[in-house]
Amino acid sequence: MVRQPYLKKGSWSRDEDQKLIAYITRYGIWNWNEMPRFAGLQRSGKSCRLRWVNYLRPNIRRGNFSREEEETIIHLQKTLGNRWSAIAARLPQRTDNDIKNYWNSRLKKRVIVENNNSASSPTETKSSVEENSSDADLENNNSASSPTETKSSVEENSSDADSSMMLGIFLDSDTRGMHDFAEIAADTTFFPSGSDRVAVDDHYSMATDNYLVSYWEILSFLEQPQMIEGLDCEAISQNSQQWHSHHQQYYDPLHDFWVNPLI
DNA sequence: AAGTCCCACAACCGCTCCGCA
DNA sequence: ATGCGGAGCGGTTGTGGGACT
Structure with missing residues (x-):
């Protein structure tokens, strides 16, 4: 044996x-x-x-997700479903597990609340999710994690980005x-x-x-x-x-x- | 101060996919 | 065509810590 x-x-x-x-x-x-x-x-x-x-x-970025990243995840989840690896591919420094956890613990609830709010107030303007759902915006969101990302997004994430870089x-x-x-x-x-x-x-x-x-x-x-x-x-x-x-x-x-x- | 609850996240589990012989 | 093994994926669970009572 x-x-x-x-x-x-x-x-x-x-x-x-x-x-x-x-x-x-x-x-x-x-x-x-x-x-x-x-x-x-x-x-x-x-x-x-x-x-x-x-x-x-x-090169794993850890810690808080930026607003841009949140919107990207929400949009991609909407279009791709729970295909976390595919979503992670659009956010190269984030892992699918991180994105999945973040979605399950925070974003899912937020989206539900936002959907409920928009359903209960039909005169409301576009939700933040819809505002960021165009392909052009998606491209902008993706560029946020590229080397040419904007200063603000870099600053927002710099404190966490170094955890794996170190x-x-x-x-x-x-x-x-x-x-x-x-x-x-x-x-x-x-x-x-x-x-x-x-x-x-x-x-x-x-x-x-x-x-x-x-x-x-x-x-x-x-x-x-x-x-x-x-x-x-x-x-x-x-x-x-x-x-x-x-x-x-x-x-x-x-x-x-x-x-x-x-x- | 102690107990309980809740949340975030690391890690596990089971399944599917894919390449190879 | 098929079976096998390794890799990858997504759902779920376990756990530690902070918030709350």
């Missing part, structure tokens, strides 16, 4: 986040089901994928190594100063119950030789490269999100 390995559930610890980030940074994503074992995590592949996609991966982790088709990490660390765009880094950490801790692992912690983790017993680094590296070449996924710095041209 084969004994199933114990799989942990529930909230992720700092150590687990560290391991997952370090592993993906070093080897990339090649197989979610196999990865946890090599990364030294007692988690299912699904759990790892979810944690990475919804929380740990770079990791300064970017993967590309070759899978970055330690050397590239050092370059990123030297880039003051990501780590302006020691005090700023602390401030970001503090802010993040206040914003959520969790935290993100700092670059320095990841670096020290990566520096640990043979961090996983029996790990065949060469094999994993090859798998990783095969995976990347297969999926042709790369980071688009211009648009600030991951691109998979096969999609």
Whole structure:
């Protein structure tokens, strides 16, 4: 009788986040089901994928949704239904899970109230939802999350946007190594100063119950030789490269999100 | 101060989709 | 054409913290 390995559930610890980030940074994503074992995590592949996609991966904007984003979500929900991944694709820095949660906890109620109000007062002018439902407006909303976004929207979100940016982790088709990490660390765009880094950490801790692992912690983790017993680094590296070449996924710095041209 | 309620959000579960052999 | 395995999606649940009584 084969004994199933114990799989942990529930909230992720700092150590687990560290391991997952370090592993993906070093080897990339090649197989979610196999990865946890090599990364030294007692988690299912699904759990790892979810944690990475919804929380740990770079360039996720967290925290308060701007008014523009709210209206975009409302409009897209109206036209697409509960296709959260499709909606998230129009808001590249937001995850489908975040959008889904935001809709269920706030926007749904608001839309219901607004609909009730507009139904009870037929002479009322266009609702805010309708005001923002034209395609032209949709384009404007989308541009709010692009590099050319307006100053106001940037300011509105800047305090939350850095939570994932502070990791300064970017993967590309070759899978970055330690050397590239050092370059990123030297880039003051990501780590302006020691005090700023602390401030970001503090802010993040206040914003959520969790935290993100700092670059320095990841670096020290990566520096640990043979961090996983029996790990065949060469094999994993090859798998990783095969995976990347297969999926042709790369980071688009211009648009600030991951691109998979096969999609 | 203690207990209860409510809300937000992280995470899980079950299902579908898709690519490959 | 079909079965299998991995990835992704959407609905739902669990939990912690703040608000309220």
